[in-house]
Amino acid sequence: MGFIEDIKARAKQNMKTIVLPETADKRTLEAASRILAEGVAKVVLLGNEENIKRTAEGFDLSGAAFVDPETTDKLDSYINLLVEIRKSKGMTPELARETLTKDYLTFGVTMVKAGDADGMVAGAVNSTANVLRPSLQILKTAPGTKLVSSFFIMVVPNCEYGHNGTFVFSDCGLNQNPNSEELAAIAESSAKSFKALIGAEPIVSMLSHSTKGSAKHADVDKVVEATKIAKESYPDIKIDGELQADASIIPSVGAAKAPESQVAGKANVLVFPDLDAGNIGYKLVQRLAKAEAYGPMTQGIAKPVNDLSRGCSADDIVGVIAITAVQASAIDNK
Numbered sequence: 145m146g147f148i149e150d151i152k153a154r155a156k157q158n159m160k161t162i163v164l165p166e167t168a169d170k171r172t173l174e175a176a177s178r179i180l181a182e183g184v185a186k187v188v189l190l191g192n193e194e195n196i197k198r199t200a201e202g203f204d205l206s207g208a209a210f211v212d213p214e215t216t217d218k219l220d221s222y223i224n225l226l227v228e229i230r231k232s233k234g235m236t237p238e239l240a241r242e243t244l245t246k247d248y249l250t251f252g253v254t255m256v257k258a259g260d261a262d263g264m265v266a267g268a269v270n271s272t273a274n275v276l277r278p279s280l281q282i283l284k285t286a287p288g289t290k291l292v293s294s295f296f297i298m299v300v301p302n303c304e305y306g307h308n309g310t311f312v313f314s315d316c317g318l319n320q321n322p323n324s325e326e327l328a329a330i331a332e333s334s335a336k337s338f339k340a341l342i343g344a345e346p347i348v349s350m351l352s353h354s355t356k357g358s359a360k361h362a363d364v365d366k367v368v369e370a371t372k373i374a375k376e377s378y379p380d381i382k383i384d385g386e387l388q389a390d391a392s393i394i395p396s397v398g399a400a401k402a403p404e405s406q407v408a409g410k411a412n413v414l415v416f417p418d419l420d421a422g423n424i425g426y427k428l429v430q431r432l433a434k435a436e437a438y439g440p441m442t443q444g445i446a447k448p449v450n451d452l453s454r455g456c457s458a459d460d461i462v463g464v465i466a467i468t469a470v471q472a473s474a475i476d477n478k
Protein backbone atom coordinates (compact mmCIF):
# COMPACT_ATOMS: atom_id res chain seq x y z
CA MET A 145 0.00 0.00 0.00
CA GLY A 146 1.35 3.44 -0.92
CA PHE A 147 1.72 6.28 1.59
CA ILE A 148 -1.52 8.08 0.81
CA GLU A 149 -3.58 4.88 0.57
CA ASP A 150 -2.34 3.94 4.04
CA ILE A 151 -3.23 7.40 5.38
CA LYS A 152 -6.73 7.20 3.87
CA ALA A 153 -7.29 3.76 5.41
CA ARG A 154 -6.27 5.16 8.81
CA ALA A 155 -8.47 8.23 8.40
CA LYS A 156 -11.51 6.07 7.56
CA GLN A 157 -11.33 4.42 10.98
CA ASN A 158 -12.21 7.66 12.81
CA MET A 159 -14.12 9.81 10.28
CA LYS A 160 -12.93 13.17 11.60
CA THR A 161 -14.63 16.43 10.59
CA ILE A 162 -12.52 18.74 8.43
CA VAL A 163 -13.63 22.28 7.63
CA LEU A 164 -12.86 23.69 4.16
CA PRO A 165 -13.22 27.49 3.91
CA GLU A 166 -12.14 27.96 0.26
CA THR A 167 -15.44 26.98 -1.29
CA ALA A 168 -15.13 29.27 -4.31
CA ASP A 169 -12.26 27.03 -5.47
CA LYS A 170 -13.31 24.17 -7.74
CA ARG A 171 -10.30 21.99 -6.84
CA THR A 172 -11.34 22.17 -3.20
CA LEU A 173 -14.90 21.13 -4.03
CA GLU A 174 -13.68 18.26 -6.22
CA ALA A 175 -11.46 17.12 -3.33
CA ALA A 176 -14.41 17.39 -0.91
CA SER A 177 -16.59 15.23 -3.17
CA ARG A 178 -13.86 12.58 -3.40
CA ILE A 179 -13.24 12.57 0.35
CA LEU A 180 -16.98 12.08 0.91
CA ALA A 181 -17.30 9.39 -1.78
CA GLU A 182 -14.34 7.44 -0.36
CA GLY A 183 -15.56 7.85 3.26
CA VAL A 184 -12.24 9.33 4.41
CA ALA A 185 -13.64 12.15 6.58
CA LYS A 186 -16.69 14.31 7.20
CA VAL A 187 -16.53 17.66 5.45
CA VAL A 188 -17.88 21.09 6.43
CA LEU A 189 -18.03 23.65 3.62
CA LEU A 190 -18.20 27.33 4.59
CA GLY A 191 -20.45 29.72 2.71
CA ASN A 192 -23.80 29.89 1.00
CA GLU A 193 -24.97 26.37 0.10
CA GLU A 194 -26.58 27.39 -3.21
CA ASN A 195 -23.46 29.23 -4.37
CA ILE A 196 -21.18 26.36 -3.37
CA LYS A 197 -23.32 23.81 -5.22
CA ARG A 198 -23.31 26.02 -8.32
CA THR A 199 -19.48 26.21 -8.23
CA ALA A 200 -19.30 22.45 -7.66
CA GLU A 201 -21.27 21.59 -10.80
CA GLY A 202 -20.31 18.06 -11.83
CA PHE A 203 -19.19 17.04 -8.33
CA ASP A 204 -21.44 15.33 -5.80
CA LEU A 205 -21.44 17.08 -2.43
CA SER A 206 -24.23 15.05 -0.84
CA GLY A 207 -23.07 14.19 2.65
CA ALA A 208 -21.26 17.52 3.16
CA ALA A 209 -22.38 19.90 5.89
CA PHE A 210 -22.79 23.55 4.90
CA VAL A 211 -22.22 26.36 7.38
CA ASP A 212 -22.79 29.94 6.33
CA PRO A 213 -20.80 32.26 8.63
CA GLU A 214 -23.34 35.06 8.02
CA THR A 215 -26.38 33.10 9.16
CA THR A 216 -25.16 30.33 11.48
CA ASP A 217 -26.70 30.25 14.96
CA LYS A 218 -23.19 29.54 16.29
CA LEU A 219 -21.97 33.03 15.40
CA ASP A 220 -22.56 34.58 18.82
CA SER A 221 -20.71 31.80 20.62
CA TYR A 222 -17.78 32.10 18.17
CA ILE A 223 -17.70 35.88 18.71
CA ASN A 224 -17.47 35.29 22.47
CA LEU A 225 -14.73 32.70 21.99
CA LEU A 226 -12.67 34.92 19.68
CA VAL A 227 -12.98 37.90 22.03
CA GLU A 228 -11.96 35.74 24.99
CA ILE A 229 -8.82 34.52 23.18
CA ARG A 230 -7.78 37.81 21.55
CA LYS A 231 -9.07 40.58 23.82
CA SER A 232 -5.57 41.35 25.08
CA LYS A 233 -4.67 42.00 21.41
CA GLY A 234 -7.55 44.43 20.92
CA MET A 235 -10.33 42.08 19.77
CA THR A 236 -13.79 43.51 20.44
CA PRO A 237 -17.23 41.93 19.83
CA GLU A 238 -17.78 44.27 16.86
CA LEU A 239 -14.43 43.40 15.28
CA ALA A 240 -14.97 39.69 15.98
CA ARG A 241 -18.39 39.77 14.23
CA GLU A 242 -16.90 41.60 11.24
CA THR A 243 -13.90 39.21 11.05
CA LEU A 244 -15.87 35.99 11.49
CA THR A 245 -18.49 36.84 8.88
CA LYS A 246 -16.02 38.17 6.28
CA ASP A 247 -12.89 36.06 6.83
CA TYR A 248 -13.71 32.38 6.36
CA LEU A 249 -10.17 31.36 7.40
CA THR A 250 -10.67 32.88 10.85
CA PHE A 251 -14.17 31.38 11.01
CA GLY A 252 -12.82 27.92 10.19
CA VAL A 253 -10.03 28.13 12.76
CA THR A 254 -12.54 29.30 15.39
CA MET A 255 -14.75 26.29 14.57
CA VAL A 256 -11.75 24.05 15.19
CA LYS A 257 -10.97 25.85 18.46
CA ALA A 258 -14.62 25.43 19.53
CA GLY A 259 -14.45 21.70 18.81
CA ASP A 260 -17.06 21.89 16.02
CA ALA A 261 -14.47 20.63 13.54
CA ASP A 262 -11.36 18.53 14.12
CA GLY A 263 -9.12 20.28 11.62
CA MET A 264 -9.02 22.74 8.73
CA VAL A 265 -7.40 22.69 5.28
CA ALA A 266 -6.93 25.86 3.19
CA GLY A 267 -4.32 27.55 1.04
CA ALA A 268 -5.41 26.59 -2.49
CA VAL A 269 -6.37 30.24 -2.91
CA ASN A 270 -5.01 32.08 0.13
CA SER A 271 -1.35 32.70 0.89
CA THR A 272 0.37 30.65 3.58
CA ALA A 273 0.74 33.75 5.77
CA ASN A 274 -3.01 34.36 5.66
CA VAL A 275 -3.84 30.73 6.44
CA LEU A 276 -1.34 30.34 9.26
CA ARG A 277 -1.64 33.71 11.03
CA PRO A 278 -5.16 33.12 12.47
CA SER A 279 -4.25 29.49 13.20
CA LEU A 280 -1.26 30.56 15.31
CA GLN A 281 -3.22 33.35 16.99
CA ILE A 282 -6.27 31.26 17.90
CA LEU A 283 -5.10 27.66 18.30
CA LYS A 284 -1.53 28.35 19.53
CA THR A 285 1.23 25.81 20.18
CA ALA A 286 0.53 22.33 21.52
CA PRO A 287 1.37 21.77 25.21
CA GLY A 288 5.10 21.12 25.66
CA THR A 289 5.99 22.64 22.28
CA LYS A 290 7.92 25.89 21.84
CA LEU A 291 7.43 26.48 18.16
CA VAL A 292 4.94 25.71 15.45
CA SER A 293 6.67 24.75 12.22
CA SER A 294 5.68 23.18 8.93
CA PHE A 295 6.65 20.15 6.91
CA PHE A 296 5.95 18.43 3.62
CA ILE A 297 5.64 14.73 3.05
CA MET A 298 7.45 14.08 -0.23
CA VAL A 299 6.81 10.80 -2.03
CA VAL A 300 9.41 10.50 -4.79
CA PRO A 301 8.64 7.94 -7.52
CA ASN A 302 11.18 5.21 -8.35
CA CYS A 303 13.46 6.31 -5.54
CA GLU A 304 15.41 4.01 -3.23
CA TYR A 305 16.54 6.80 -0.88
CA GLY A 306 14.85 7.88 2.35
CA HIS A 307 12.09 5.50 3.38
CA ASN A 308 11.46 3.88 -0.03
CA GLY A 309 11.37 7.36 -1.57
CA THR A 310 9.26 8.93 1.18
CA PHE A 311 10.67 11.86 3.15
CA VAL A 312 9.70 14.61 5.55
CA PHE A 313 11.07 17.99 4.41
CA SER A 314 10.97 20.87 6.92
CA ASP A 315 10.48 23.77 7.41
CA CYS A 316 9.31 24.61 3.89
CA GLY A 317 6.43 26.91 4.77
CA LEU A 318 6.45 28.83 8.04
CA ASN A 319 9.61 29.90 9.90
CA GLN A 320 11.59 32.20 7.64
CA ASN A 321 14.98 32.35 9.32
CA PRO A 322 15.02 29.97 12.29
CA ASN A 323 17.87 30.31 14.80
CA SER A 324 19.71 27.27 16.14
CA GLU A 325 17.24 26.62 18.98
CA GLU A 326 14.34 26.88 16.55
CA LEU A 327 16.04 24.58 14.03
CA ALA A 328 16.53 22.01 16.79
CA ALA A 329 12.83 22.29 17.70
CA ILE A 330 11.89 21.87 14.02
CA ALA A 331 14.06 18.72 13.91
CA GLU A 332 12.28 17.21 16.91
CA SER A 333 8.77 18.02 15.60
CA SER A 334 9.70 16.65 12.18
CA ALA A 335 10.95 13.39 13.66
CA LYS A 336 7.64 13.04 15.53
CA SER A 337 5.65 13.82 12.36
CA PHE A 338 7.62 11.22 10.39
CA LYS A 339 7.02 8.56 13.05
CA ALA A 340 3.32 9.40 13.40
CA LEU A 341 2.50 9.50 9.70
CA ILE A 342 4.98 7.15 8.03
CA GLY A 343 5.45 4.76 10.93
CA ALA A 344 9.19 4.07 10.45
CA GLU A 345 12.17 5.28 12.49
CA PRO A 346 13.04 8.90 11.66
CA ILE A 347 16.65 9.52 10.61
CA VAL A 348 17.17 13.27 10.71
CA SER A 349 19.72 15.26 8.73
CA MET A 350 20.43 18.93 9.50
CA LEU A 351 21.09 20.25 6.01
CA SER A 352 23.78 22.75 5.05
CA HIS A 353 26.02 23.65 2.14
CA SER A 354 28.80 22.07 4.24
CA THR A 355 29.49 18.51 5.42
CA LYS A 356 31.36 18.18 8.73
CA GLY A 357 33.41 21.34 8.37
CA SER A 358 33.97 21.34 4.60
CA ALA A 359 32.88 25.01 4.45
CA LYS A 360 33.21 27.89 6.92
CA HIS A 361 30.44 30.46 7.33
CA ALA A 362 28.06 31.80 9.95
CA ASP A 363 25.24 29.88 8.19
CA VAL A 364 27.17 26.65 8.75
CA ASP A 365 27.79 27.55 12.40
CA LYS A 366 24.03 27.95 12.88
CA VAL A 367 23.40 24.38 11.70
CA VAL A 368 26.33 22.96 13.71
CA GLU A 369 24.91 24.60 16.85
CA ALA A 370 21.38 23.40 16.04
CA THR A 371 22.66 19.84 15.68
CA LYS A 372 24.44 20.06 19.05
CA ILE A 373 21.28 21.36 20.75
CA ALA A 374 19.10 18.71 19.12
CA LYS A 375 21.46 15.86 20.03
CA GLU A 376 21.63 17.03 23.67
CA SER A 377 17.92 17.75 23.98
CA TYR A 378 16.56 14.71 22.13
CA PRO A 379 19.08 11.90 22.66
CA ASP A 380 16.56 9.27 21.50
CA ILE A 381 16.32 10.74 18.00
CA LYS A 382 18.84 9.61 15.37
CA ILE A 383 20.09 13.00 14.18
CA ASP A 384 23.27 14.42 12.65
CA GLY A 385 24.66 17.46 10.84
CA GLU A 386 25.85 19.54 9.31
CA LEU A 387 25.40 17.52 6.12
CA GLN A 388 24.91 18.40 2.47
CA ALA A 389 21.85 16.95 0.72
CA ASP A 390 23.80 14.32 -1.22
CA ALA A 391 25.73 13.22 1.86
CA SER A 392 22.40 12.94 3.70
CA ILE A 393 20.57 10.60 1.35
CA ILE A 394 23.04 8.82 -0.97
CA PRO A 395 24.86 6.00 0.89
CA SER A 396 28.10 6.15 -1.15
CA VAL A 397 28.37 9.95 -0.82
CA GLY A 398 27.54 9.81 2.89
CA ALA A 399 30.24 7.19 3.41
CA ALA A 400 32.80 9.31 1.55
CA LYS A 401 31.98 12.68 3.12
CA ALA A 402 30.90 11.69 6.64
CA PRO A 403 32.13 8.14 7.32
CA GLU A 404 31.52 8.35 11.09
CA SER A 405 27.90 9.47 10.78
CA GLN A 406 24.97 7.20 11.68
CA VAL A 407 22.70 9.41 9.58
CA ALA A 408 24.71 10.18 6.42
CA GLY A 409 23.37 8.26 3.42
CA LYS A 410 20.26 7.10 5.32
CA ALA A 411 18.32 10.26 6.15
CA ASN A 412 14.54 10.30 5.66
CA VAL A 413 13.87 13.61 7.48
CA LEU A 414 15.58 16.62 5.91
CA VAL A 415 15.70 19.82 8.00
CA PHE A 416 16.54 22.81 5.81
CA PRO A 417 18.54 25.71 7.27
CA ASP A 418 15.97 28.36 6.35
CA LEU A 419 12.74 28.89 4.46
CA ASP A 420 14.45 29.93 1.22
CA ALA A 421 16.21 26.57 1.04
CA GLY A 422 13.16 24.59 2.23
CA ASN A 423 10.55 26.17 0.00
CA ILE A 424 12.77 26.18 -3.10
CA GLY A 425 13.96 22.65 -2.38
CA TYR A 426 10.53 21.06 -2.03
CA LYS A 427 9.20 22.76 -5.16
CA LEU A 428 12.17 21.56 -7.24
CA VAL A 429 11.75 17.96 -6.06
CA GLN A 430 7.98 18.15 -6.65
CA ARG A 431 8.24 19.58 -10.15
CA LEU A 432 11.46 18.02 -11.50
CA ALA A 433 11.28 14.59 -9.86
CA LYS A 434 7.46 14.53 -10.14
CA ALA A 435 7.16 13.80 -6.42
CA GLU A 436 3.86 13.88 -4.56
CA ALA A 437 4.15 16.84 -2.17
CA TYR A 438 1.66 16.99 0.71
CA GLY A 439 1.73 20.20 2.72
CA PRO A 440 2.81 22.48 4.10
CA MET A 441 1.38 20.72 7.14
CA THR A 442 1.76 22.26 10.57
CA GLN A 443 3.43 20.50 13.48
CA GLY A 444 3.57 21.58 17.11
CA ILE A 445 0.18 23.32 16.86
CA ALA A 446 -2.61 22.51 19.34
CA LYS A 447 -5.03 21.28 16.63
CA PRO A 448 -4.35 20.55 12.97
CA VAL A 449 -4.71 23.35 10.45
CA ASN A 450 -2.91 22.55 7.25
CA ASP A 451 -1.95 24.70 4.33
CA LEU A 452 -1.65 24.03 0.59
CA SER A 453 0.31 25.57 -2.21
CA ARG A 454 -1.75 27.75 -4.52
CA GLY A 455 -0.31 25.50 -7.25
CA CYS A 456 -1.96 22.41 -5.73
CA SER A 457 -4.14 19.87 -7.53
CA ALA A 458 -7.38 18.28 -6.28
CA ASP A 459 -5.27 15.15 -5.58
CA ASP A 460 -2.98 17.18 -3.29
CA ILE A 461 -6.00 18.55 -1.40
CA VAL A 462 -7.46 15.05 -0.96
CA GLY A 463 -4.11 13.92 0.48
CA VAL A 464 -3.80 16.86 2.88
CA ILE A 465 -7.40 16.42 4.10
CA ALA A 466 -6.70 12.73 4.80
CA ILE A 467 -3.45 13.55 6.64
CA THR A 468 -5.25 16.25 8.66
CA ALA A 469 -7.84 13.69 9.73
CA VAL A 470 -5.06 11.33 10.89
CA GLN A 471 -3.33 14.16 12.79
CA ALA A 472 -6.66 14.96 14.50
CA SER A 473 -7.06 11.32 15.57
CA ALA A 474 -3.52 11.33 16.98
CA ILE A 475 -4.38 14.35 19.16
CA ASP A 476 -7.42 12.46 20.54
CA ASN A 477 -5.19 9.52 21.45
CA LYS A 478 -2.70 11.63 23.46
Ligand SMILES: CC(C)(COP(=O)(O)OP(=O)(O)OC[C@H]1O[C@@H](n2cnc3c(N)ncnc32)[C@H](O)[C@@H]1OP(=O)(O)O)[C@@H](O)C(=O)NCCC(=O)NCCS
Nearest residue numbers: 272273276277280281285291292293316317318319423440
Ligand atom coordinates in the same frame (compact mmCIF):
# COMPACT_ATOMS: atom_id res chain seq x y z
C1 LIG B 1 3.07 32.79 9.58
C2 LIG B 1 3.51 34.24 9.68
C3 LIG B 1 2.54 35.04 8.85
C4 LIG B 1 3.40 34.70 11.14
O1 LIG B 1 4.02 35.93 11.28
P1 LIG B 1 3.30 37.38 11.44
O2 LIG B 1 2.19 37.59 10.53
O3 LIG B 1 4.36 38.39 11.37
O4 LIG B 1 2.63 37.28 12.75
P2 LIG B 1 3.24 37.55 14.17
O5 LIG B 1 4.72 37.41 14.22
O6 LIG B 1 2.60 38.81 14.64
O7 LIG B 1 2.59 36.36 14.93
C5 LIG B 1 1.19 36.21 15.08
C6 LIG B 1 0.99 35.29 16.24
O8 LIG B 1 1.48 34.00 15.88
C7 LIG B 1 2.47 33.58 16.80
N1 LIG B 1 3.52 32.90 16.04
C8 LIG B 1 4.17 33.36 14.94
N2 LIG B 1 5.03 32.43 14.50
C9 LIG B 1 4.91 31.37 15.35
C10 LIG B 1 5.52 30.08 15.40
N3 LIG B 1 6.42 29.69 14.52
N4 LIG B 1 5.16 29.23 16.41
C11 LIG B 1 4.25 29.59 17.32
N5 LIG B 1 3.61 30.80 17.31
C12 LIG B 1 3.95 31.66 16.32
C13 LIG B 1 3.00 34.85 17.45
O9 LIG B 1 3.50 34.57 18.73
C14 LIG B 1 1.77 35.69 17.49
O10 LIG B 1 0.95 35.33 18.59
P3 LIG B 1 0.11 36.45 19.37
O11 LIG B 1 -0.57 37.31 18.34
O12 LIG B 1 -0.84 35.65 20.21
O13 LIG B 1 1.12 37.22 20.15
C15 LIG B 1 4.97 34.45 9.17
O14 LIG B 1 5.82 33.63 9.93
C16 LIG B 1 5.16 34.17 7.72
O15 LIG B 1 4.76 34.97 6.87
N6 LIG B 1 5.81 33.04 7.37
C17 LIG B 1 6.11 32.68 5.98
C18 LIG B 1 4.91 32.17 5.25
C19 LIG B 1 5.22 32.00 3.79
O16 LIG B 1 5.07 32.93 3.01
N7 LIG B 1 5.69 30.82 3.40
C20 LIG B 1 6.12 30.54 2.04
C21 LIG B 1 5.08 29.80 1.25
S1 LIG B 1 4.67 28.24 1.97
Ligand SMILES: CC(=O)OP(=O)(O)O
Nearest residue numbers: 317440452453454455
Ligand atom coordinates in the same frame (compact mmCIF):
# COMPACT_ATOMS: atom_id res chain seq x y z
C1 LIG C 1 3.77 26.16 0.19
C2 LIG C 1 3.84 27.29 -0.76
O1 LIG C 1 4.92 27.60 -1.27
O2 LIG C 1 2.70 27.92 -1.00
P1 LIG C 1 2.41 28.88 -2.24
O3 LIG C 1 2.89 28.14 -3.46
O4 LIG C 1 0.92 29.08 -2.22
O5 LIG C 1 3.14 30.15 -1.99
